[in-house]
Amino acid sequence: MPLVYLCVRPEAEAARAESASFRAGAQLDQEQLEMLDLTREPLPADAFERWSGFLVGGSPFNVSDRDQDKSGIQQRVEADLERVAGAAVDARVSALFTCYGIGVVTRMLGGTVSRAYPEPTGPTEVRLTDAAAGDPILGALPTRFTALSAHKEGSGEAPPSAVLLATNEACPVQAYRVGQRLYATQFHPESTPLPFTERMAFYRDGGYFAAAEYAEIAQRVLAASVTEPGRMLRAFARLGA
Secondary structure, eight states: EEEEEEOOSSSSHHHHHHHHHHHHHHHHHHHEEEEEEETOOOOOOOOHOOOOOEEOOOOSSSTSSSGGSSOOHHHHHHHHHHHHHHHHHHHSSEEEEEHHHHHHHHHHTTOOOOOTSSSSEEEEEEEEEETTTTTTTTTTTTTEEEEEEEOOOOOOOOOTTEEEEEEEEOOOEEEEEEETEEEESSSBBBBBHHHHHHHHHHTTTTTTSSGGHHHHHHHHHHHSOOOOOHHHHHHHHHOOO
């Protein structure tokens, strides 16, 4: 069965760009990695029969926002993502949740997501924990590598039942695994420098950085060497196939 990229970005152009980054990073074509836009249609009832693996992208949504402040679309998206996470916990499918998605999973598992652990837009150093040694997705990566990140919320501790796989100073929970089929990362494993700067342009006024600093941040992103997160995506594609 194919894998599917779950779009949780309301901005269609940004979603298409992210989908292309996931395909490129995982080295999959459109038949191998399909796309479902959860902001425009719900998760189908037969999702776990149609797709063997799920890749969840980022979003301007924030899990830590009050429920009464969330749109109906966001509430439905989060409910659908919890269904996917639950199926991965039960090993019915494989799933990799990134950025916004890690917050949905953390909350579902009883962890805490807050505005206390943001990261500025741009390159960030990620460090693997001892528990990552031998992991089928992250185990082959170097113990320190550069990834790209931009988020307003995060977690100080992995949720109950999760194995912490990666960390850093700004946001202690960078990646974890639950069971053998559910993975979550705070950083963007699909992003490489040029597409990331193009995505930054969509969110220039989104509060992730001062709009006047776009050129300076973009220059720093383009100068970064981001080679390892794509290896993680390719490993997940093999696991999820």
